[in-house]
Amino acid sequence: MPRNKYPEITEKKILDTATKLFLEKGWEQTTIQDIVDEIGDLTRGAFYHHFKSKEDIIEAVLNRLATENDPFIEAKNINGLNGLEKLRMAFLLSFENIGQLEAIKTIPKILNNPKMIAKQLIECVNSGAPDILAFIEEGVIDGSISVQYPKQTAETFMLLTNIWLSPIIFSVDTEEYLLKAKHLQALFNSIGLPVIDDQIIDTLVMVHKTLINI
Structure with missing residues (x-):
């Protein structure tokens, strides 16, 4: 698998998608697989390269909304x-x-x-x-x-x-x-x-x- 040349773009895509799903479905109802499936061209392995857990993505989304x-x-x-x-x-x-x-x-x-x-x-x-x-x-x-x-x-x-x-x-x-x-x-x-x-x-x-x- 080729190395991602633009990790910041992938991270932004994950945050955009996670924010959308969290607001639509709620934090508890949204899974990491939901985020991966919604993006379409992202693997679970690629997701975990940027965020180690669901708690990490929640914290990142909150920080982004706050700033x-x-x-x-x-x-x-x-x-x-x-x-x-x-x-x-x-x-x-x-x-x-x-x-x-x-x-x-x-x-x-x-x-x-x-x-x-x-x-x-x-x-x-x-x-x-x-x-x-x-x-x-x-x-x-x-x-x-x-x-x-x-x-x-x-x-x-x-x-x-x-x-x-x-x-x-x-x-x-x-x-x-x-x-x-x-x-x-x-x-x-x-x-x-x-x-x-x-x-x-x-x-x-x-x-x-x-x-x-x-």
Whole structure:
């Protein structure tokens, strides 16, 4: 069998097909063989050359959906905003990725297994926190943010909002979720990061109601 000269094209084809099938059939109902059959000219061996397991392809699809419209880049390019306003805007924009929300609605319990959660924890600190930190440091300079430990605050913000506040990982009713959101609002206000305002609270509750009606 000839060596694939364009592995990135094959990987994109796999991701495109997997995303389509996951959204149509759901994560649990879609098999690796379904993806291979849908592509047509791909063998299972070729699939496993790019993705070692179904968990790997799920993670890759989620990462792709999450980065298709980077809210931090969008917020950074909006003129006239201070550091706090950019961070708040990025937070709001992250909920406007409809494709990601539709995908999340079909996520099985796989995201609750320890290995996947551990990956999310590492991603929060290594990939997400630096974007938060850039806006926090800008806010400290322009006076809109007054935290004492910018790097640690950025990491804490990512971990709490992406893990502890996740309705997928910690399943609670909307009343409890609202209390969690208000607790984070009070917590971050107390350390000089008043990023969670009433608009964000309302958006969080709306997203929660959407996700629990799966």
